[in-house]
Amino acid sequence: MTHGQLLETDEAARGPLRAPDRQRARQQAIVAAAMEQFAAHGYEGARIEVIARQAGVAKGAVFGYFTSKAGLFLAAYAAAARTFRRYLEAPPGVLARGFFAVLGYWLERTPHLIRDDLTAYRVTLLGNYCSDLARRRDITQFLVREDPYGMQEFIDFGIARGEVRADLDRPLVVSLTGWLVDRFQDAIVTQELDPGLFGAGLAPPQVQQLRVRQFVELLQRAIGTGHEPGSGGGAAGDGAAGDGAGDRP
Numbered sequence: 001m002t003h004g005q006l007l008e009t010d011e012a013a014r015g016p017l018r019a020p021d022r023q024r025a026r027q028q029a030i031v032a033a034a035m036e037q038f039a040a041h042g043y044e045g046a047r048i049e050v051i052a053r054q055a056g057v058a059k060g061a062v063f064g065y066f067t068s069k070a071g072l073f074l075a076a077y078a079a080a081a082r083t084f085r086r087y088l089e090a091p092p093g094v095l096a097r098g099f100f101a102v103l104g105y106w107l108e109r110t111p112h113l114i115r116d117d118l119t120a121y122r123v124t125l126l127g128n129y130c131s132d133l134a135r136r137r138d139i140t141q142f143l144v145r146e147d148p149y150g151m152q153e154f155i156d157f158g159i160a161r162g163e164v165r166a167d168l169d170r171p172l173v174v175s176l177t178g179w180l181v182d183r184f185q186d187a188i189v190t191q192e193l194d195p196g197l198f199g200a201g202l203a204p205p206q207v208q209q210l211r212v213r214q215f216v217e218l219l220q221r222a223i224g225t226g227h228e229p230g231s232g233g234g235a236a237g238d239g240a241a242g243d244g245a246g247d248r249p
Contacts, residue, residue: 027065027075029055034076039122043073043130074138077127078146080120086150088157099158100220103181107212110188125186143178151178162227173223184215 033054037046048069052059066072087102088095094105127139147153155174158164164173188208 023065026055026057026061030057030062030065030072031075031079034072035080035119035123038073038076038126039119043069043126048072070132070135070138073127073135074142076123077139078142078148080123081143081146081148083117083120084149086148087154088150098161099154099163100216100224102154102157103219104212104216107181107185107188107215108209110185121189125189128182128186149178158223162225164223165225168223177219177223180219 030051033051034046036054037051041047046069048062049059051072052062055062062072066075087106090102090105094102127135130136130139152174155164155170155177159166159170188211
């Protein structure tokens with residue numbers, strides 16, 4: 001075999017290995033640029049040509065990877081959702097206090113979404129409240145399929161501890177709990193971003209904490225067994241706050 005043939009063989013062997021890496025890097029750059037554009041300008045206002053320019057690719061490459069603007073938004077939504085922590089990633093001390101303590105822990109840290117994760121949060125907010133039914137269907141299918149926040153595992157955690165009712169339909173409990181928690185967090189964040197939107201000024205911290213405790217209590221009455229392990233059952237306050245990054249749950 002000649003030197004040229006050896007080079008060709010080597011290129012053929014290495015090419016398929018390098019190409020996926022380059023493609024993944026380009027896709028990631030496109031999705032990162034898309035998240036910024038969607039967060040800043042909304043779905044309708046985001047421009048594919050601007051996203052392509054920021055990602056350093058041709059406009060046709062965006063459609064080559066994601067087919068359509070809706071497909072790109074779904075990829076951006078999925079990437080944003082994956083940046084947030086899962087419910088059971090709460091500190092060990094909080095986990096030891098039980099299901100409803102974990103829930104309160106994450107809800108009390110909702111304002112971190114504004115300070116640390118605003119871009120990702122705004123993208124998920126756009127997806128959660130989009131009016132396009134086809135886009136909403138794709139997002140719902142992604143959430144059910146991947147469960148990025150670990151709600152199913154979290155509900156199983158509560159059932160195993162005897163805190164969450166096992167006699168209720170599990171998919172119903174997963175869906176209802178996830179929906180209520182998301183909407184409650186959205187209300188907190190929207191109030192922070194736009195005080196007065198719901199007819200009142202920005203609530204002081206003590207009022208916000210009271211609302212979190214009352215929300216947890218309402219949910220506990222709906223799906224809880226009435227069993228409260230140790231001192232758990234309310235919003236966590238043991239000081240194990242972590243760094244606050246990625247606190248979507």
